[in-house]
Amino acid sequence: MKLTRDNLHDFIRGAAILGTGGGGDPYVGRLMLEQELRKGANIQILDPDDLADDIFAINVFSMGAPTVFVENIPNGPATVTSVRKVEQVLGRKFNAIMPVEAGGVNATLPLIVGALMDLPVIDADGMGRAFPELQMVTYNVYGVDICPLVTTDDFGNSVTYETTDAARSEWLARGVCVRMGGISQAAGYPMTAQQIRDTAVRHTLTLSLDIGRAVREAREQHQDPVASLLNYFLNARYPRHATMLFDGKVVDVLRETKHGFTVGRVMLDGIENSHGQCEVTFRNEFLIAKHDGRVVATVPDLICCLDRETAEPITTENLKYGNRVKVVGIAAAPVMRTPEALDIFGPRAFGMEEDFTTLEELG
Amino acid sequence: MRVGVDVGGTNTDAVLMNGEEVVASFKAPTTADVGGGIVNAIRSVLAQSNIVAARIESVMIGTTQFTNAFVEGKRLVEVGIIRAALPATASVQPLLDFPDRLANAIGDHSYLVPGGYEFDGREISPLGESEVAEAARDIKAKGLRSVAISCVFSPINSEMEKRIAEIVRNEIPDVELTLSTDIGRVGLIERENATIMNASLVELSKRVVGSFRHALRDLNIQAPFFVSQNDGTLMSAEYVERYPVLTFASGPTNSMRGAARLSGQENAVVVDIGGTTTDVGVLVHGFPRESAVSVDIGGVRTNFRMPDIHSIGLGGGSLVRDADGLTVGPDSVGYELTEKTLVFGGDTLTATDIAVASGAVDIGDKSRVQHLSGKQIEQGLAEIHRLVEDAIDRVKTSVEDSLVVLVGGGSVLVTRELRGASEVKIPDQSALANAIGAGMAQVGGEIDRIFSYESEGREASLAQAKDEAKARAIAAGASADSVQILEIEELPLTYMPAGAVRLRVKAVGDLAMHGDGGGQ
Numbered sequence: 022m023k024l025t026r027d028n029l030h031d032f033i034r035g036a037a038i039l040g041t042g043g044g045g046d047p048y049v050g051r052l053m054l055e056q057e058l059r060k061g062a063n064i065q066i067l068d069p070d071d072l073a074d075d076i077f078a079i080n081v082f083s084m085g086a087p088t089v090f091v092e093n094i095p096n097g098p099a100t101v102t103s104v105r106k107v108e109q110v111l112g113r114k115f116n117a118i119m120p121v122e123a124g125g126v127n128a129t130l131p132l133i134v135g136a137l138m139d140l141p142v143i144d145a146d147g148m149g150r151a152f153p154e155l156q157m158v159t160y161n162v163y164g165v166d167i168c169p170l171v172t173t174d175d176f177g178n179s180v181t182y183e184t185t186d187a188a189r190s191e192w193l194a195r196g197v198c199v200r201m202g203g204i205s206q207a208a209g210y211p212m213t214a215q216q217i218r219d220t221a222v223r224h225t226l227t228l229s230l231d232i233g234r235a236v237r238e239a240r241e242q243h244q245d246p247v248a249s250l251l252n253y254f255l256n257a258r259y260p261r262h263a264t265m266l267f268d269g270k271v272v273d274v275l276r277e278t279k280h281g282f283t284v285g286r287v288m289l290d291g292i293e294n295s296h297g298q299c300e301v302t303f304r305n306e307f308l309i310a311k312h313d314g315r316v317v318a319t320v321p322d323l324i325c326c327l328d329r330e331t332a333e334p335i336t337t338e339n340l341k342y343g344n345r346v347k348v349v350g351i352a353a354a355p356v357m358r359t360p361e362a363l364d365i366f367g368p369r370a371f372g373m374e375e376d377f378t379t380l381e382e383l384g
Numbered sequence: 385m386r387v388g389v390d391v392g393g394t395n396t397d398a399v400l401m402n403g404e405e406v407v408a409s410f411k412a413p414t415t416a417d418v419g420g421g422i423v424n425a426i427r428s429v430l431a432q433s434n435i436v437a438a439r440i441e442s443v444m445i446g447t448t449q450f451t452n453a454f455v456e457g458k459r460l461v462e463v464g465i466i467r468a469a470l471p472a473t474a475s476v477q478p479l480l481d482f483p484d485r486l487a488n489a490i491g492d493h494s495y496l497v498p499g500g501y502e503f504d505g506r507e508i509s510p511l512g513e514s515e516v517a518e519a520a521r522d523i524k525a526k527g528l529r530s531v532a533i534s535c536v537f538s539p540i541n542s543e544m545e546k547r548i549a550e551i552v553r554n555e556i557p558d559v560e561l562t563l564s565t566d567i568g569r570v571g572l573i574e575r576e577n578a579t580i581m582n583a584s585l586v587e588l589s590k591r592v593v594g595s596f597r598h599a600l601r602d603l604n605i606q607a608p609f610f611v612s613q614n615d616g617t618l619m620s621a622e623y624v625e626r627y628p629v630l631t632f633a634s635g636p637t638n639s640m641r642g643a644a645r646l647s648g649q650e651n652a653v654v655v656d657i658g659g660t661t662t663d664v665g666v667l668v669h670g671f672p673r674e675s676a677v678s679v680d681i682g683g684v685r686t687n688f689r690m691p692d693i694h695s696i697g698l699g700g701g702s703l704v705r706d707a708d709g710l711t712v713g714p715d716s717v718g719y720e721l722t723e724k725t726l727v728f729g730g731d732t733l734t735a736t737d738i739a740v741a742s743g744a745v746d747i748g749d750k751s752r753v754q755h756l757s758g759k760q761i762e763q764g765l766a767e768i769h770r771l772v773e774d775a776i777d778r779v780k781t782s783v784e785d786s787l788v789v790l791v792g793g794g795s796v797l798v799t800r801e802l803r804g805a806s807e808v809k810i811p812d813q814s815a816l817a818n819a820i821g822a823g824m825a826q827v828g829g830e831i832d833r834i835f836s837y838e839s840e841g842r843e844a845s846l847a848q849a850k851d852e853a854k855a856r857a858i859a860a861g862a863s864a865d866s867v868q869i870l871e872i873e874e875l876p877l878t879y880m881p882a883g884a885v886r887l888r889v890k891a892v893g894d895l896a897m898h899g900d901g902g903g904q
Contacts, residue, residue: 099471133475
């Protein structure tokens with residue numbers, strides 16, 4: 022994979038689709054990358070399938086409210102400071118950068134940091150999509166320590182977290198984030214090559230680029246971009262089940278804020294070949310889809326609401342009455358569907374009453 | 385008495401209005417000499433009605449000139465850009481998102497200085513005053529005459545932008561300044577983009593507003609004149625000189641506002657069918673519903689207040705083809721409608737011909753469409769109505785059937801009931817909706833800022849927001865006793881535990897009238 026000014030829009034569109042309704046607007050991320058690429062940055066991407074054994078990677082991300090990100094832009098150099106601090110604590114240098122979250126704006130920051138530090142970026146992440154909290158990561162599921170975690174503000178003030186578990190780090194860092202201005206730049210989850218092989222969701226940067234391209238090419242050829250997106254997953258190198266769950270029109274959106282999350286549900290009435298009603302529940306990201314009361318998709322499988330003509334993803338904040346959307350379900354990577362993983366980011370981890378059932382079984 | 389003028393890409397329309405009533409109207413093709421066209425149009429409506437210029441209390445003008453100038457990248461000036469933000473935001477420099485052609489027209493003169501605010505109003509850094517002064521001297525040395533000023537979270541506190549303006553003015557006394565806080569809402573890059581657009585247009589706007597003034601002086605009209613902006617409210621001439629960018633998309637807005645006035649409906653779906661396209665939008669409390677997503681203008685992303693309009697390729701001149709099933713549009717004969725259409729002696733089958741053949745409309749030479757079969761006419765009508773129904777369904781705000789108001793010259797195409805419409809109204813004078821919309825526009829004021837419900841409380845925050853929105857409407861020219869709150873939007877900030885809420889409040893009021901012309 023090679024990121025250029027030409028394929029940047031594809032990559033960003035793909036990352037927004039993997040955002041499953043959340044993850045923040047990647048517009049600013051695209052501009053950050055555009056700036057680095059114009060300066061001549063050559064961002065090297067490493068295939069997780071053939072990592073050298075001496076790879077030692079650090080995950081980087083922006084933490085905070087997407088609504089703040091649109092004013093106070095994520096900060097590359099501050100993230101570099103966080104990385105350096107983690108190195109100081111460990112007494113060891115990193116030789117690769119890695120995204121923790123492939124969906125939304127956080128897909129872009131690691132690429133910026135890779136460019137700034139002249140380090141390669143690993144084509145894998147810990148979510149394969151977007152999730153709202155720091156413990157909702159496959160690395161955590163399979164025993165990788167988030168600590169030392171460091172968060173840094175725009176001035177280079179930083180805080181180091183040494184906690185008993187990832188959920189504790191999330192709790193403390195979220196509070197500090199408010200003091201830092203509602204946005205902070207983080208580095209955590211230091212990982213060896215073996216840990217990456219064992220716990221990461223692989224090839225997710227490539228996936229963003231490929232699905233973004235599939236959608237664009239379908240538009241250019243006047244084919245159905247949603248069908249093209251689904252076909253991509255079904256025929257990929259590691260095929261994943263992907264299906265259209267519902268084709269409908271938004272008839273109601275309920276949205277409120279609880280415990281710092283955007284919580285609610287969207288109701289759709291069927292059009293064309295879809296009949297009845299579809300309800301999608303969300304908590305920043307889409308969690309559960311039901312068709313006439315029957316569950317058809319559950320988190321961590323990906324549920325996306327796409328504009329039914331262009332396949333442009335629609336976020337939970339932007340959904341409104343009258344949107345014509347196709348709701349699609351995409352199977353999460355196998356590493357995200359184990360019992361241990363579901364304890365951390367299955368439906369019940371979000372306070373839902375349903376258990377996880379695979380898309381394939383529900384189909 | 386007031387005069388409404390709509391300077392469109394194709395036609396310039398004028399109406400003379402006495403209160404709600406249209407006394408006289410005029411339509412002519414828009415000419416290169418826009419000022420002359422306006423003089424012509426107003427002179428004509430005054431002559432028709434025998435009204436003396438002194439009785440005109442105000443003149444309202446809608447224009448697409450600034451939109452066109454920006455999109456074409458013509459007549460723009462180079463802009464100095466100062467952003468108060470460091471050490472934040474350096475990862476995205478100004479102008480990054482502008483297409484090369486526009487970026488070249490605006491030049492590469494950006495200055496990032498220490499400053500900016502956090503979401504809760506604390507300073508990121510104190511303003512770097514000496515850095516601002518240095519930037520100003522550099523801008524002066526380059527001979528730039530227009531400066532765009534932005535600052536992180538300036539929608540919650542405009543002090544730093546104002547101070548920057550002071551410092552720059554001190555260095556370059558006759559400089560044109562655009563402050564982002566006056567232009568856009570939360571979203572630094574989109575707001576800054578709009579600020580830069582505006583700064584690039586200020587010299588043109590001075591000339592255009594000057595030509596308007598000149599035109600009115602030629603007519604001996606002493607009354608103030610206003611220009612309509614994209615959300616259907618008015619700006620004073622002085623305001624347009626400073627903020628030309630706010631006129632973008634005022635065209636569809638005016639036609640929707642005109643539809644509201646002509647039909648007497650405050651809440652309705654408006655279908656404006658022209659010769660080439662149909663614009664469909666929703667009136668809420670007499671104003672067009674705004675778009676929730678960012679709007680690109682000439683390829684540049686902005687966060688303007690813009691009407692949420694769905695456009696389709698259906699109009700009086702839409703081509704009708706009968707092969708493999710009958711189709712209507714999306715292409716059309718365009719401005720050659722009166723030459724190419726069958727009923728006007730042409731050789732091209734259009735939507736207008738179908739309507740005439742059906743017997744529902746009587747224009748042109750009916751005998752020229754006698755050869756159409758009953759099946760063709762039926763299929764054509766069905767397709768026209770299906771297209772309109774589908775567009776209505778796309779913009780509707782609820783499941784229930786909506787009242788539909790039809791305006792525009794192409795509204796004759798609709799001859800039957802529409803699915804999804806509880807009632808279809810085609811008001812008299814519907815072809816003048818644009819100019820009437822300009823003529824009756826109100827004045828608005830808006831705030832968009834983040835409040836902390838935890839520290840200030842919801843009630844106090846809402847009250848403060850409403851007061852500020854009203855004050856802005858009055859400052860923009862509304863009479864104080866007519867100002868009311870039109871819209872309140874609360875957007876809780878996710879991930880932020882401290883009860884931070886983004887509040888968007890819009891107030892509108894009638895234009896304060898000072899004249900002695902009577903008639904209201």
